[in-house]
Amino acid sequence: MYPDMTSKSKALYDRALTSLPGGNTRTTVFMKPYPIYAARGAGCRVWDVDGNELIDCINNFTSLIHGHAHPVLVEAATRQLALGSAFGTPTESEIDLAELLAARLPSVDQVRFANSGTEAVMMALKAARAFTGRPKIAKCEGAYHGSYDYAEVSLDPNPADWGSNAPVSVAYAKGTPDKVLADVVTIPFNDIDGAVSLIREHGRDLACVLVDPMPNRAGLVPADKAYLEALRQATREVGALLIFDEVISFRLGHHGAQGLWGIDPDLTTLGKIIGGGFPVGAIAGKREVMAVFDPRHGKPALPHGGTFSANPVTMRAGLAAMELLDQNAFARLDAIGEEVQRASTRHSAAMVCRAPRSVLGRS
Template sequence: MNKEFAGPDMAVTPRFGQRSKDSFARARQVFPDGTSRVTIERDPVPIYIERGVGSHLFDVDGRRFLDLNCNFTTLIHGHAFAPVVEALTRQIQRGSCFANPTESEIELAELLAARIPRVDRVRFVNTGTEAVLFAIKAARAFTGRSKIAKLEGAYHGAYDWGEVSQASTPENWGDPYAPRSTAIYRGTPTSVLDEVIVLRFNDVEGVRGLLSWHAHKLAAVVLDPMPSRGGLVAPKPEFIAAVQESASDNGILVIADEVLNLRQSFCGASARYGLVPDLVTMGKIIGGGLPIGAIGGREDVMNVFDTSAGRPLLPQGGTFSANPLSMTAGLAAMRYLDHGAFAHLEVLGNIVRDGIARAISSRGAHLCVTGAASLFRIHPRAQVPNDYREAYPTAAAAMLMKQLTRFFAENGVILPHGAAASISTPMTRADVKFIVDVFADFLDRHQDQLDAIEVRTHG
């Protein structure tokens, strides 16, 4: 990387420092693989972070990185956002959690209900996984049916039914017109696999046929409007229409999983793409950097949680659900996430995606970029994929993307490997130009390898 592209303290450096090495050695003595999350990236050592400020991270070795991970897209305002810090400081002095409700949970629910279409009522939980878990249970309680349909390759948290076919491979994903239900972990009950119908993203005829064929047993179709793990590809309007019509015709509820993609607009991703869900799952950005999840939706469907007349159709609790710290932080973050903030993110996102696309085109590289709003993802293939199968990389392509992540780290940028990169509100045009410059330099330095990649589509 040429020094002229680098900002202050962002000259080329090793991927990790000595203190990160030492910390990982300690961690291996107390954690099964040295970490507490399977999503922690290591190459071969994780970068241990000391603090975050705005759009940057500082590791334990004192190095600065522009953060495109944002804790897996959560930190839309970056690190240590002052309004959140101030709100949390006030709240922690009053107490961290109570068995009783607080007014802050009402205020955050009111904000979400006013902003997100089809959210008449809200229920708070602690994680995105819990949000999807209870949305599926709510659909079952409302319809009296047990099966769900979901997209191949889409991530919906660590819930058995939501995990089905999350990580299918060419060796096991089966027929292109009727994808196989595959397990993500050894010991997954066969009954779980039998209760999940797997759909291919953007497959109009497939979704119509499979939803109609299994309609009498389907409670819901769980749909991420733009699956990050599935390629961060935009949905075709006709696909959204097919899901909507097939579900409506057959009494199947539509669950929009917007835990990640709520950040796509002031009103969320469903509104952006014309999806009209019955339930919406939310998380990440609505917590201001603290653990949170939420289920929202139609009043009649959400009434399965109602205890007014005694035991509800679906009991739901949680010691830390709607805790005042998460509610307070989320409220502060969301109040500052106004139309102006989204317009800023949209501009920066367009600059990054357009700049990356131009760099690819000018060099004839076998790569492409996808995404929308404040999200983007680079793919080791010449054509934009339509779904998870087309986005699935060859071994050589996967190695190239690993080298891309390494190159970015060596040049002071944290770029997620095989997942969505995200822009935060503190970022500037200079920051996003730097991202494009680093990427262009990577292309120039790896031209031979790019030319040698076998470009093929799995299907």
């Protein structure tokens, strides 16, 4: 039973405190009085180092849509490992995965791979600056887009900084330069008038608007279609790009969230499920925008490298994962989600019926 101060997880945490700051290397997995250490996983289950079997409801923060150690993905990665894990040259595997992603996303002509969602967002913002020649970005208050300085502004503002029409841009991490805050326009989420007025106000300096169609740090409340349509219209009006962060929301449908909402962004950031359980990120978008990465005529507008970007193990595992995630798979996921929602509603109703009168407010 947790917490058990004699457990193997507690012993590992005590050991980790010596070599890792705070005993961890990911703030997101820290918990008191100690984290639970995983030993292995299979499907939707994880076994910790003390032998406890747990149902995994988060699957490494939504990156494992097929669960742990799916045999098809294990076979794809293992086969590539025997051929080599990384090269100082391109491989066919990156073309294969890029073609699949471009086929799934109508807004995408070309893809460039990175190593994480954070890196994908960072490069998308830099691409927008390189393409427009403008310094500022706009993002929604409370939305998480990874740990790039500009993307994490106003991630968790205090109530004193909240604003209905013009939220204040505040730093998330100590040490964030004031110049970063000055170049980030924080817009209210699902507030058309407030967001559009700020986009127009800063339009001459605005490179892009970054939006997550279903921000996970903001209660997973989906964006209103009318709100996204207004962002699309306003960005075109001022000559800024619209960037969809689909690092998480790409798992919502065969064509991602943009397919469900029917919105056509200029750039899309991807990650998590497209790597088949391995580190991955991707910047995808219109050919004319993606041209900022093109090195064929000398130094590109936006140079970008990465020792492990598009490594073939990730590409092959990612390709296998995406091929498994076909239209039938999404139909099955939708059916499961609807059943869970119905069961949750029935359970909530039953709990209300059984509640004491005082709880129901009839005492």
